[in-house]
Amino acid sequence: MADQDVLALARALIARPSVTPDDAGCQALIAARLQPLGFACESLPSGGVSNLWARRGVQGPLLVFAGHTDVVPPGPPADWPSPPFEPTERDGQLVGRGAADMKTSVAAFVVAAEEFVAAHPAHPGSIALLLTSDEEGPATEGTAHVCRVLQARAETPDYCIVGEPTSTARLGDTIKNGRRGSLSARITVRGIQGHVAYPHLARNPIHQLAPALAELGATAWDQGNAYFPPTTFQVSNLHAGTGAGNVIPGQAVMDCNFRFSTASTPADLQARVEHILQRHGLEYDSRWTLGGEPFLTPPGPLCTALQSAIAEETGVQASLSTTGGTSDGRFLARLCPQVVEFGPLNRTIHQVGESLPLDNLVPLKNIYRRLLEILLADAPATGRPA
Structure with missing residues (x-):
């Protein structure tokens, strides 16, 4: 019966259409x-x-399971092999929106805690x-908000496991023992707008941007380090023109993003971009947005304990990685x-027909x-408030 608990709870959570920022009653159920x-x-x-902070105990060490109950929109239900909010x-496979990202992890957190408390x-x-319920959205009023509350009252976790789907x-x-930072810009x-037949009376911003963009794309921003790959730069959008074929545009707008390692800082990356643009003589405005700083948990007690737990259960030797996008781990x-982040297979996340192997749940x-058990039952209490 116990082995059915995690499946039953996962199904109950998937059945709630908790598209960001609607929790749809998931947290009340938990x-x-x-x-x-x-x-x-x-x-x-x-x-x-909606945010939930649920704690048992007042002493350290404090181990936190962190996650989200919201999901991305499923898209047209007709595209799914079964209704996205009817777990099938x-x-x-367990099919439904949130099966992999990350209602199964949340269900596993809860049932693991139930079993652990019953035994200890x-x-x-x-x-x-x-x-x-805000991880898949702006992420400004969710985990970031709860962290501010905890910090204000000096509640300090010792270990945190984010249940994002990390298995490949x-x-x-x-x-995932770290994540790269994200820095975006709109430049x-x-x-000067003009007629294409009279270019001497205009100034084409596309032509002016092109050599600067080529240099930005060819620049090695850093070499990474032992834990992170080199920082990357990508252009995601480039817009110019009025739609008419005989008009030189008056401006060009470029959206770009850095995924950066601890080998660079946001201030340094911004300064280097601005220097390239200025050196090419561009007249421009720039607006920068820091999506998140990089973070890293070097090999230590948490990584070792999690690798040991994984090996005992599955026989797999887990690798440490910092690849992928950002997560609430940054807060x-x-x-x-x-x-650290650890969870189920990520191959179908955000896809139509999102699913997870049923034999992975237990x-x-x-x-x-x-x-x-390793970090609490098998280890002595610190005796300090946490």
Whole structure:
């Protein structure tokens, strides 16, 4: 029966159409299960976003399971093999929006905590769950908000596991022990609009931008380091023109993004871009947005414990990786010294027909439970408030 608990809870969560920022009752369902176990469950809403902080215990060490109950829009339901919010078991897969990203991880967190508390009712340290309905959206009023609340009242986690889907070929093969930062810019190059037959009376911003863009694309921003690949620069959008074939445009607008390692800083990258643009004599305006700083958890107690739990359950030796996009780990890393991401297969996330192998659910739950055993039950309490 216990092995059906994680599937039943995953199905119940998938059935709730919690498209960002709507939680659709997911967090209330989870709180109702955790409260009888002695978890103090706090709702911490902000700006129309639902957030749940559920904690059992007051002493350190404090281990936090972090995740999100929101999902991306499913798109046209007719494109799905079954309705996206009707969890379906087909060909050994659990199908539904959020099956992989990340309602199964949330279900595994909860059932792992239930089993651990039943076996260790007087466990040392503390367990907490941090859930938000804003991870897939702007991410300004979710985990970031809860971290501000925790920081203000000096609640400091020692370990944090974000349940993002990190596995690639098989469950347990990849742990994200860091993520690159994200820095975006919108650069507007000003020219002079005119007739294409009279270019001497105009100034074409596309022609002016082209050599600068070629240099930006060819620049090696850094060499990375032992944990991160080199920083990358990509142009995502380039707009100019009125739509008419005989008009030189008056401006060109370029959107670009850096995914950067700890070998560079946002200030340095911005300064280098501005220097290239100025050296090419461009008249321009720039607007910069820092999506997140890079973070890194070097090999240590959390990474070692998680690798051990994975190996015991699956026989897989998990690799540490910092590839991929940003996650809420960037907010948690400001508060917690050891943050990693670990979860199920990511091959179908955000896709039509999102799914997860059914035989992965119980092993995932067991890995999370074993992690609790290693870091709390098998380790002495610190005795400090956390």
